[in-house]
Amino acid sequence: DTAVSQTPKYLVTQMGNDKSIKCEQNLGHDTMYWYKQDSKKFLKIMFSYNNKELIINETVPNRFSPKSPDKAHLNLHINSLELGDSAVYFCASSRGTREYEQYFGPGTRLTVT
Amino acid sequence: AQSVTQPDIHITVSEGASLELRCNYSYGATPYLFWYVQSPGQGLQLLLKYFSGDTLVQGIKGFEAEFKRSQSSFNLRKPSVHWSDAAEYFCAVGPQTDKLIFGTGTRLQVFP
Numbered sequence: 128d129t130a131v132s133q134t135p136k137y138l139v140t141q142m143g144n145d146k147s148i149k150c151e152q153n154l155g156h157d158t159m160y161w162y163k164q165d166s167k168k169f170l171k172i173m174f175s176y177n178n179k180e181l182i183i184n185e186t187v188p189n190r191f192s193p194k195s196p197d198k199a200h201l202n203l204h205i206n207s208l209e210l211g212d213s214a215v216y217f218c219a220s221s222r223g224t225r226e227y228e229q230y231f232g233p234g235t236r237l238t239v240t
Numbered sequence: 241a242q243s244v245t246q247p248d249i250h251i252t253v254s255e256g257a258s259l260e261l262r263c264n265y266s267y268g269a270t271p272y273l274f275w276y277v278q279s280p281g282q283g284l285q286l287l288l289k290y291f292s293g294d295t296l297v298q299g300i301k302g303f304e305a306e307f308k309r310s311q312s313s314f315n316l317r318k319p320s321v322h323w324s325d326a327a328e329y330f331c332a333v334g335p336q337t338d339k340l341i342f343g344t345g346t347r348l349q350v351f352p
Contacts, residue, residue: 131283168328170284170342183339217283228274229340231283 130154131232133218139238140208148203148235150218158182159201160219160229161193170217176201177224205237213239242267244333246343253321254351261316261346263331271333273314274340275305278328287329290314301325326350 131152140146152159160183161173174193175183181193190206205212215234221227243266253259265271272291276284288299295307305316314331328347334340 168278168345168347170330170345172339175339219284228286228289231276231285233283234281 131218131220131230133216133232133235135235136233137236137238139240141240142208142210144208145204145206146208146237147205148216148218148237150201150203150232152199152218152220152230152232154220154222154230156220156222156230157198158221158224158227159195159198160221161201161203162217162219162231164215164217164234166214174201174203175224182224208237208239210239213237242271242333242341244331244341244343246329246331246346248346249344250347250349252349252351255323256320259316259318259321259325259348261329261331261348263314263316263343264312265314265331265333266312267333273305273307274332274334275299275303275314275316276330276332276342277301278330278345280327284330287316321348321350323350323352 134149158177160175164170173187176195179195192204195201215236217234218232219229221229245264274289275287278284287303288297290297290307298304303318328345330345331343332340
C-alpha cells in the first residue's frame with residue numbers, strides 16, 4: 128500500500144504548456160505539502176494545506192496553483208511552463224503541522240523543453 | 241531566520257566503516273530536528289527525529305543522532321555502514337512557522 132502517491136512519475140512537456148501533477152495520501156493525514164527539488168538537490172517548500180485550507184504559500188509564481196479537493200488529495204497545476212520549472216516535485220503529508228514528521232511521495236520529475 | 245547547514249556535500253566511506261554526517265542549525269527556540277534519506281530516484285524517508293527529551297535518538301536502519309544545544313548540532317551517526325546506505329541525506333529543522341527548512345544535503349558514497 129502506497130502511503131503518498133503521485134502521478135505522473137515523469138512529465139516531459141514544452142514551454143508554454145499547462146500541466147497538472149496529482150497527489151494522494153491514504154494515511155488519514157490532515158496536512159499536505161508540495162516541495163520543489165532543483166538540480167542541486169535543494170528542497171524548498173512551495174505550498175501547504177491543512178484540512179483543505181492553504182496555510183503556507185511561499186514565494187511561488189502565480190502560474191503555480193495548488194488545489195485540494197479533499198484532505199486526501201493535493202494537486203498542483205502549472206500554467207505557461209518555463210524552462211526553469213524543470214525539477215522534481217514532491218508531495219508530502221503529515222498528521223498536522225509543527226511537530227509531526229512528514230511522509231513523502233516518490234516525486235514527479237518535470238522536464239520542460 | 242531559521243537555517244540548516246550541512247557542511248559536507250559529498251562523503252565517501254568504505255563498507256563497514258563508521259559514519260558521521262554533520263548538521264548545524266540556526267533557530268531561535270528549541271527546534272524540532274529531522275534526518276531524512278533519499279535513495280536515487282526515490283522520495284525522502286524519515287530516519288529519525290528529535291522533539292524533546294533524551295538528546296540521543298535512535299532511528300531506523302541502525303542510525304542515531306545526537307542533539308547538542310551548545311553546538312547547535314544534530315549529527316547523524318552509524319557505527320558500520322552498508323553499501324545500501326549510499327544515498328542523499330538531508331537534515332531539516334522546524335517548524336515555528338509550520339514548515340520544515342531543509343539543508344542542502346550530503347551525498348554518501350560507499351565503497352566495497
